[in-house]
Amino acid sequence: MRRRSVCHLGAATTLAALVGTPGWARAQTQPPELLNLRQLAQAQMRFFGLLIYDIRLWAQSQVDAQNWHQQVLALELEYARSLSGREIAKRSLAEMRRQTDIGAEQAQRWLSEMEAAFPDVKAGDRISGLNEPGEAIVFFVNGRLQKRITDPLFGRLFLGIWLAPQSSEPGLRSQLLGGAGGGR
Template identity: 85%
Template structure:
């Protein structure tokens, strides 16, 4: 895999994290869920893993209705996957189409979630058209597709 694109997530001007998109080949903006790809977030500040998990679930719900029982299961999985982070820490998600997602913390496997729907919705936080950050999506997918 190689780095195809990079962007920054800012909130009221404060840098929250740098995000990088990794894949073997160009990423198709329409069919990214069917591609092996990774998103790496390098945090610029300390954040609670529990808060990262809660915000992730909120963002996943922008794309699809998630029932309360499913939401609780997924929240528990994310809370187990995401530790508290400090500046310089990295959390990466590796999308495996049809299988699920592997989460790495500072390069070490932290948790595997064998649920392709979860994987699609989680990666969709940044890559789906329903993202709350369309400019960031465009930076990631526009660069990754060679400007397409």
């Protein structure tokens, strides 16, 4: 699977947004749910060469690769194709299980929560997950509040799909955390 490199964003990206930059490097308008954060890294998720989504890491400051779950941060996924919300939820649960054992009752509860959080998506749709450390994860769909899940373990495991050492996509993890100044 080939992924594009992470880029650090700052003044140059802001300038690029004003003058227009072609391709994936163009800056986007900051999503309203992420106004107190800055974009630190970006990567792409591909499956058999097909672009599934662009993923962006947002935070207030550098992200520590070991303690990312204790920081206010968000992951924003911008989908490149149509996907079923139910399938997104099922795949998310399978990826969460890579990090720890999840009992059947807990898994069913979390699957139901994710099915409520994730609608069917089409190309251009965005889902953002905002980590409130030790409290909750808040999901936004295209900038609108969709669901708040007040379970810190759920939030850590969900974001861990991309940020935990057990991620099934270690290269993507490295791009996100390496681009966020957190190292490995």
